[in-house]
Amino acid sequence: MTNKINFSAGPAMLPHEVLLQAQQEMLDWNGSGLSVMEMSHRGKEFTSIAVEAEQNLREITDMPESYKVLFLQGGASAQFALVPLNLAGDNDLTNYINTGSWSKKAISEAQRLCEVNVVASTEATGFTSVPGQDELQLDADAAYLHYTPNETIGGVEFPYIPDAGSVPLVADMSSNILSKPLDISRFGLIYAGAQKNIGSAGLTVVIVRESLLGMASSKTPSMANYDIIAKAQSMYNTPPTYAIYIAGLVFKWIKNQGGLKVIEALNIKKSGKLYQCIDESGFYSNPVAINCRSRMNVPFTLANPELDIVFLQQVEQEAGMIALKGHRSVGGMRASIYNAMPEESIDTLISFMQEFERTHG
Numbered sequence: 539m540t541n542k543i544n545f546s547a548g549p550a551m552l553p554h555e556v557l558l559q560a561q562q563e564m565l566d567w568n569g570s571g572l573s574v575m576e577m578s579h580r581g582k583e584f585t586s587i588a589v590e591a592e593q594n595l596r597e598i599t600d601m602p603e604s605y606k607v608l609f610l611q612g613g614a615s616a617q618f619a620l621v622p623l624n625l626a627g628d629n630d631l632t633n634y635i636n637t638g639s640w641s642k643k644a645i646s647e648a649q650r651l652c653e654v655n656v657v658a659s660t661e662a663t664g665f666t667s668v669p670g671q672d673e674l675q676l677d678a679d680a681a682y683l684h685y686t687p688n689e690t691i692g693g694v695e696f697p698y699i700p701d702a703g704s705v706p707l708v709a710d711m712s713s714n715i716l717s718k719p720l721d722i723s724r725f726g727l728i729y730a731g732a733q734k735n736i737g738s739a740g741l742t743v744v745i746v747r748e749s750l751l752g753m754a755s756s757k758t759p760s761m762a763n764y765d766i767i768a769k770a771q772s773m774y775n776t777p778p779t780y781a782i783y784i785a786g787l788v789f790k791w792i793k794n795q796g797g798l799k800v801i802e803a804l805n806i807k808k809s810g811k812l813y814q815c816i817d818e819s820g821f822y823s824n825p826v827a828i829n830c831r832s833r834m835n836v837p838f839t840l841a842n843p844e845l846d847i848v849f850l851q852q853v854e855q856e857a858g859m860i861a862l863k864g865h866r867s868v869g870g871m872r873a874s875i876y877n878a879m880p881e882e883s884i885d886t887l888i889s890f891m892q893e894f895e896r897t898h899g
C-alpha cells in the first residue's frame with residue numbers, strides 16, 4: 539500500500555490494484571521481456587495495449603459507434619483552445635456556461651479564437667450553484683455550447699445534462715468523467731485530463747462525435763487537429779504510452795468493480811457521508827447549494843480559519859491524510875474523493891474531523 543491517504547485534486551490517488559499490477563509488470567509486460575515504457579508505440583505489444591484500453595473505455599461508457607476516442611497530450615488546458623480551433627471559425631459564435639474557475643479559463647482561451655457568448659454565469663453569487671436549464675439563453679446558431687459538469691475548485695457539479703438543442707454540447711469532464719453512467723449520445727465532444735479519474739498525468743482523453751471532425755481551418759497545426767489525430771488512431775506522433783497503459787488498467791478496474799452504476803452508487807454513498815458530517819457539525823461548513831454539491835471534490839471551511847494550519851498539521855501527522863488544503867481561491871479544506879478513494883478512508887477522515895471538532899470546536 540502507499541502509506542498515505544491522498545485527497546489531492548490531481549494528480550490524484552490511483553486504485554491500489556492498478557498500482558500493484560503496474561508494479562508487477564514494470565520489468566516484463568506480459569512475457570514480452572520489456573517494460574511498457576520501452577516499447578515502440580507502433581509495435582504489436584503496445585498496439586494491443588492501446589486497442590484494449592479504448593475497447594474497455596467504450597464498453598464501460600456504452601459508447602456509440604459514431605464516436606471517436608482520441609488519446610492526446612497537453613491536458614484539459616490545451617483543449618480550451620483545441621475545441622474552438624476544431625469546432626468554430628474565427629468569426630463563429632460559441633456559447634459558454636460560467637460556473638467557476640475552470641469555466642473561466644476555458645472562456646478566456648476561447649475568446650482569443652472566436653466569438654464567445656456567456657449564456658449563464660453564477661459568478662455574482664460566488665459560484666455556489668449551477669444555472670437551471672430555463673436560465674440558459676442559447677444562440678441557435680452557435681457552433682457549440684461548452685460547460686464544466688464538475689467545477690473541481692468550487693466543488694459544484696451539474697445535477698443534469700444541459701439540453702443544447704441542435705447545437706453540439708461540449709463538456710470539460712476532467713474531474714467527474716467515469717464517476718457515473720454517461721449518455722454519450724447527448725454530447726458532441728467530451729474531454730478530460732487523465733490525472734483525476736482516469737490515470738496518470740500526461741494523457742488527455744477526447745471523445746468526439748465523428749460528424750464533428752474535419753471542420754478545423756487549414757492553419758490548424760496537425761497536432762491540434764482532431765481529424766488528423768483520429769485518422770492516425772492517436773498515433774500521429776508518439777502518444778503518452780505509459781499513461782495510456784495506466785488508463786487501460788483503470789478502465790479494466792472499473793469493469794471489474796461492476797461498471798459505472800456500481801461506481802456511482804459508491805460515489806453517492808462516499809460523498810453523502812462526508813456532506814452529512816459537515817452539515818451535522820456546528821463547526822464545518824460547505825457553501826454549495828445542496829442539489830449541485832460535487833461528489834468528487836468536497837470543499838469545507840472551519841468555523842475558525844485560524845485553526846486551518848492546526849487541522850492540516852494534525853490530519854497529516856496523526857492520521858497520514860494529505861493534500862486536504864483548499865484551493866487558495868476558496869480557502870479552508872478540500873477533500874477530493876474520486877473513484878479510487880476507498881470508503882474506509884472517508885470514514886477515517888470523518889472520524890478525524892469529529893475528534894478535531896470535539897477538541898477544538
Ligand SMILES: *Cc1c(COP(=O)(O)O)cnc(C)c1O
Binds near residue numbers: 548688710711731732
Ligand atoms: C484539472 C482540471 C483542468 C486542468 O487540467 P490540466 O490537465 O492540468 O490542463 C481543467 N478543467 C477541469 C474541470 C479540471 O478539473
